[in-house]
Amino acid sequence: MPDGVGIKNYIYANVFNDLDKSVTLLHKFKTETLKDFEIDDQIKFQHLRNYKETFFEKYYREKIHLSRLKYNASLKSNSSILSNYMPKKNKLSHKLFYSIVEISTRKNISKNHIHWLEKRYEKLLRKSRVYKEYYHFFKKHESSKLFCTHQRAIIAAPIFAAAKDAGIETITAIYSWDNLPKARLALRADKYIVWSPYMKNELKAYYPEIKNHQIKVFGTPQFEFHYDKSLLWTREKLAAYYHLDMNKKWLCFSGDDKTTSPFDQHYLKDIAKILSENELVNQWQILLRPVPVEGFDKYQEVIDQYPHLIKKTGAAWKLSSEWSDAYPKKEDLSVLSSLCEHADAVINVGSTMALDFGMHQKPAIYINYEAKENSYWSIKRIYKFQHFRSMENIEPVVWLDSPEQIIEILNNLDNYKQRTKKDMELWCEKIIPFNLRLESSQLIENELNI
Structure with a gap:
């Protein structure tokens, strides 16, 4: 488990708790961090060896x-x-x-x-110190399976090579819906867990050497918590938690990382400015949820300018200077699910949060205008990315083509919701079928138990 996202997707989903075999978790977390995970006592821990590439x-x-x-x-x-x-x-x-x-x-x-x-x-991997150490580790402990929660982890490459030579079955999961075109399959495994038949076809297209029987369509536990009603807070509890106005509608602005959308704060300011100059400021609040590992810093100036309109609804994450040691608290499952359930819509630059909201039958608005003309970055390039071709021939989201258009969209949000609802369902089904949103953790557990 090379990073903290695996905690949410696999530990909180209890994938390893009922396995019929002993489990050793190879990780990069600090010792004191492990106490926060509420992990089953039967799971052993071992810190990943340091790996420096030649x-x-x-x-x-x-x-x-x-x-x-x-x-x-x-x-x-x-x-x-x-x-x-x-x-x-x-x-x-x-x-x-x-x-x-x-x-x-x-x-x-x-x-x-x-x-x-x-x-x-x-x-070259087989000459590395890490390869040799893990080869002997697997032989000594007579391990039967090696599972990696993230196919992009560089350190996993020599470890998987060692496992293969030690006669151990290797399995990895594709981490995100946009990973395969990016050519970051850092390791080679016996089996690959994908989200959907659509992702299976992607994997076969980019890596035709991977055989059909090696690909397991098991979904991802990433979305299961949306269907666990025990995690859902009431609107009143969410409002109290973030000091929100119960009498207003809520528009969630979900942030992207600075590489994907370097002008997120400009978009937030545009929307806040338009609403504050219109009577909609008396009807709406903007609930700002930044990408968890970056926080509010880049937005703070805008927040200070519109304190009654923009409310911080940050993710319940434990942050760290090291990405690998940042992780969500279990509480964030309730926070995110409740935000999707009780906010009226989400707005962002091409984020997967559109899918999260879609699973709660809420509309998603994709920002689609340039923040700065003649900039090194262009919004048009974002929506040309390969993973957005999954939207071909359907209109699952509302497109915001200018800041001023937000007034018309919010004033007629129910109409836009009805217009995109069916296609949003189709899009979610393509990215991860409904049954796999419910059963993914069990399917993965069954595979690991074989």
């Missing part, structure tokens, strides 16, 4: 990543896939390193060449 390990991994992005962009005729190549070049050494990677990846990319690169990478 120059050539990183070179081949990054070269594979860029090669697959180029291949995927050509395969899907979608150049926006290439924007997922975002190396950090904040040092001269980094600039030189990525220049080598980019120059060596200029020629036409073939699937055979990518497979050759991956074989070279696999050989």
Whole structure:
């Protein structure tokens, strides 16, 4: 479990509690953090070994990543896939390193060449200290299965290679709906857990070497809590928790990370300004839920300007300077579910929160105008990303094409809700079928028990 999101998706969903075998959780959390998880006493803990890539390990991994992005962009005729190549070049050494990677990846990319690169990478992994340590660990403990909650974790690559050579069955889950086009499948497993038949087809398209029988359509436990009525708060309790006005309607503004939407605070200010200049300010409050690991800092100036309109409804997360040690408290299951249930709509820049609200039959508004003209970032590029092609031929969300349009949308929200309701249901069903939203944790538990 390389990061805190796995706590929500697997620990809080009790995936490991009833297994017919002993469980050791390999993790990167601080010792004091583990006490907060309310984990079954039968689960043992072991801190993941430190893993520092060699120059050539990183070179081949990054070269594979860029090669697959180029291949995927050509395969899907979608150049926006290439924007997922975002190396950090904040040092001269980094600039030189990525220049080598980019120059060596200029020629036409073939699937055979990518497979050759991956074989070279696999050989290098087997020379690493981490590989050797975990190979002996698996042999010593006679482990039978290795499951990773996040297919993008770099440290999982040598560990999975060690497990394979030790004769252990390996399983991983695809973490998010947008991961596969991004070419960040850091490890190779015997089985891959995907959200839906749609995601299964994606995996087969990008990785045709993965056989049909290796792909398990089990959904993800990520959305199960929306259907657990015991977690749901009343509107009164939610209002008391965040000091909200019960007499007003609630518009949830869900934030994105600074890479996805660097001008989120500008969009929030636009909406707040329009509402404050209109009688709608007496009817609505904006409930601001930032992306959990970033908090309110970038929004604070706007919040201070409109304190009675914008209310902080932050995620109940334990934050840390290290992403891997940030995690949601169990209380956040109730917070998010109740927010989706009692807010009247959600607005954001292409966030999966649209799906969360859709599962509560609430409309989602996608912002679709430029925050700044002639900027390095464009809203138009966001909606060209491959995962939004899942919306082709349907209109599951309301599009906000200008700040002023928010007045008309909110004044006629019921009409927009009815207009998008059916397509939102179709979209949610495509991304993760209804039965898998309810049964995912049980299906995964059954697979791990085999």
